[in-house]
Amino acid sequence: MKSDPKNVLLKVAGLKKHFPVQKKGNKKEQQVVKAVDGVSFHVRAGETLGIVGESGSGKSTVAKLIMQLLQPTEGEVVFQDKDIFNQTKKQRKQTQKRIQMVFQDPYASLNPRMTAKQIVTEPLRIHEKMSKEDLDKRALELLEEVGLGKHHLNRYPHQFSGGQRQRLSIARAIALKPNLIVCDEAVSALDVSIQAQILNLLKQLQKNYGIAFIFIAHGLPAVKHISDRIAIMYAGQIVEIADRDVLFTNPKHPYTKALLDAVPPSNPRHRKEKTLVKGEPPSLMSPTRGCPFVSRCPNATEGCHTNAPELLEHEVNHHYACHHPVQAPNNLENIGGRNS
């Protein structure tokens, strides 16, 4: 799955999204929640970028910004050399054709009053003028592509299982042959056995069509199987981004290390020493000068409270934002949850 490193499909630069909140009983004082606070990364054509972070780290907000469901406070998203927030209606429609999304909850993301056929052909009906026969033909092709069949065409979402519904979502996402699919926790609502099937399906589609994925998840095991590179988000920022194997063997940011340690080992006898993070993530409303992770970091020093580390490329293709990176390299053998 190595692709041309120059072939950047999507570039996110300095992206910020601040939501205003009104304090109760105090209308003048407006505060902001910095859901996404200066995020930059890129996705190359045909590769998979995993974005991992805990609840409230801003990963879904990033997805919504890329999908143009939200307007950013600052920063830009460049897709195929065009800023997506700065384009005409016609260009916008073209971009919407090229980027698709698979949502987390397969129960909520399908209209209960549409049949499978109507669901998977909806993008075609919006963007392409196709005859009824062509639509029918394409619907069947799409269903077969995701492992469903002819007898599913006229069924309603409630007649499918969770995994099948997610397959429908994927069929809808690939209908227009997009360049990029954003999967917002696309498997976390499914059983573990089904998760593997869906991940394999996505891999297969990527192989066949060269689709790039942004794969958002709240834990590392889910993205490990599918990602080429992984970005770790914390409190609205990316704290570390590296190739998958590098990140798993040699995590530099203490938070990444803690996430890796939180994965249970596949063999329970091989218990390892864990660094566990204590405490809560910082409030996204209170302004911080220092590192966002400082309150929970085992390596924090005085300087970390006042001086926020920048996300820098310390090694080739390995960016991290930390003053005191983790030293000991992690042994790959000890990492559990290997399902590849």
Add this chain to the structure above:
Amino acid sequence: MKHKISFSKQLKNIGSRILELSTPLGMIGLITVSIIVILAIIAPWVVPHDPFSMDATKRLTPPFWMDGGSSTYILGTDHVGRDLLSRLIYGSRVSLLVGLLSVLIAGIIGLFLGLLSGYFGGSWIDQSIMRVVDAMLAIPTLLLVLVAIVVFEPGLVTLILVIGLTSWAQYTRLVRGEVLSVKEREFVQSAKTLGASNTHIISKHILPNVLSSFIVVATIGIATAIMTESSLSFLGLGVQPPDITWGSMLNDGRNYIATSWWIATFPGLAITVTVLAITFLGDWLRDILDPKLKKGGDDDDE
């Protein structure tokens, strides 16, 4: 041809669904309403007597099972000797017509404004529509109708228009609420990411998902409209004689309630039974319109 087959198949599906989901109350409602509708349609051919012809010699004949009653006038006659049964059957025509047409008017307005208001929730469009709705709901409908009837000439058309134009607010409010919740659901978000237009989202995603609760409330709205019509006709402000309505029949019987109870009782019963049957029907419709609901409960929890 292919189309026709799938259509008849669909009809068959609906038919089997009705049987599958039948409940005793729902069936009572469905059958009663069907009988009333059929009677109203074929009224001229089934009435035993001319409902307008008076016969002073036969006035105040009691129903057949009472002393002095005759089997010619099954439910007796009124104060000018007209056959009550025939009048009841004819009266159903006006009641149903007013009920259906006024709810149609109110429903179309309410649905349209509700979709608009809900979809653009929070905007000035929503705000202005909702303020008008608040104002409409603050005034009792009957009072509003009374004023309107006094201003315009009373009659069938006026009645339908006035009831229709004064009762849309409740539909707007209901539809708006439903739209507000439906539009936050992920499948609407997903349609947005696809680049769907507002029209597409409203017609394909939102409308089908608010329609079932709308239909239920509209059905009950028909019952309310029939009551309003009866009240107005009772007060003499509704449909004018010689047209027959249950409300004006009630009014006719009012003076004779102590001596000839049947004149007022039967139209009253007719109103009660019709309204009740329509309400049962509405309750039951909600169940069969939900694609997820099957007999024996939900097989697929969300």
